[in-house]
Amino acid sequence: MISFKKLIMHRLKMPLKFPFTNSTTTVKEKDIIITELHDQDGLIGYGESVAFDYPWYTEETADTVQLIIEHHLWPAIKKQEINHPTELKLHNIRRNHMAKTAIEGAVWDLYAKRCQQPLYQAIGGVTNQISVGAAIGLQSNEKLLIEQIAKALEQGYQRIKLKIxxxxxxxxxEKVRSHFPATPLMVDANSAYTINDIEHLKKMDRYNLMMIEQPLASDDFTNHAKLQHEINTPVCLDESIHTLADVHTAIALQSCKIISIKLAKVGGFTNAIKIHDYCQKHNIPVWCGGMLEAGVGRVQSLALATLPNFRLPADQGASNRYWHQDIITPEVEVNNGYVTLPKQPGIGYQVKLPSTDQKVLT
Structure with a gap:
């Protein structure tokens, strides 16, 4: 039986090595909350909120995450005793999936440590090796973009994702394909198009893309279905997928051929595993999208990607691709296009936090 005795929230700002730009915003630093959860025996589990400081991706921000954890999630879980993380009861708190993930991830880490299992095994993963790709934001000119792609391929990344x-x-x-005709390539639109762009989007079929991720609005399942019917390139839904019910809708309407599962966006491992299993049952490949995670969120997302229906390279690459210094030791490394997770209990990495704003909840 696990009971929870103390929660420490650490808040820090981590500057990115390079600004990351998509169709809606540019991120230069990440406002990160790390949760440090203590059980009755003094063991510690860690979680991470990957919410941004502005609600451009979802309605959540680092500020709302901190408030929800302090005033609602911690009061809810400190009263609970559980045998397994799937028993955690947070359903009476609506949405706030990134806040829930920061708590639930710490619970899973704690559980895996108590069981003396690596996290990826505790959730049902089948391997500790994950193939990874590189995501490249919008660049100021084509020359710089080509250089960034070439560098990522030299570092062993197995596919390239371009923001468009x-x-x-x-x-x-056209430029990228002329330089890299055989490179596995996908694009991510972050809802930059509408159904009126359908003839334009059809032209992307000629570039042999793995997928076009989230071309239309996040709540528009019907028009995604119309688009997928008209184009050969697989549509991948990302921002549209928050719950298992969203997946039911997407598959029933044939809105996509691929789904991106982001741990924080769906509320943690328990929900992500349900979505994974349902997609596997319906032969819909899934892959693990990235959220500019620091070390804790990065390795937890990589652990999720060890489940068998994650058939495409994950977004979570090496720590030093994003950060001057990560908060885990050792940092995540990529070798020959793979990240190999350690076999130590829990997340398998030591968390080394700099001086942070802390809030201790008991």
Whole structure:
């Protein structure tokens, strides 16, 4: 039986090595909350909130996460005793999935440590090796973009994801394909298009893309279905997928052929595993998208990607691709296109936090 005695929230700002730009925003630093959860025996589990400081991706921000954890999630879990993380009861608190993931991830880490299992085994993973790809944001010019792709391929990344928007997407794809004709390539639109762009999006079929991720609005399942019917390139839904019910809708309407599961966006491992299993049953491949995670969130997302239906390379690459210094030791490394997770209990890494704003909850 596990009971929870103390929660420490650490809040820190981590500057990215390079700004990351998509169709809606540019991120230069990440406002991160690390949760440190203590059980009755003094063991510690860690979680991470990956919410941004502005609600451009979902309605959550680092500020809302801190408030929800302090005033609602911690009061809820400190009264509970559980045998397994799936018994954690948070359903009476609606949405706030990133806040829930910061708590639930710490519970799973704690549980795996108590069981003396690596986290990936505790959740049902089948391997500790995960193939990874590189995500490349919008660049100021084509020359820089080509250089960034070449560098990522030299480092062993197994596929390239490009952020796109309507202004110059086809010109960029033409340039990239002329330099890298056989490289596995996907694009991510972050809802930059509408169904009125369908003829334009059809032209992307010529570039042999693995997928186009979230081309239309996050709540628009019907028009994604219309688009998928008209184009050969697989549509992948990301921002549309928050719950298992969203997956039911997407599959029933044939809105996509691939789904991106982001741990924080669906509320943690328990929900992510249910979504994974349902997609596997319906032969819909899944892959693990990235949220510019620091070390704790990075390795927990990689652990999720060890489940068998994660058939495409994950977004979570090496720590030093994003951070001057990560908060885990050793840092995540990529070798020959793979991350190998350690076999130590829990997340398998030591958490080394700098001086942070702390809030201790008992």
């Amino acid at each position: 928007k309507p202004e110059n997407d086809l010109a960029i794809l």
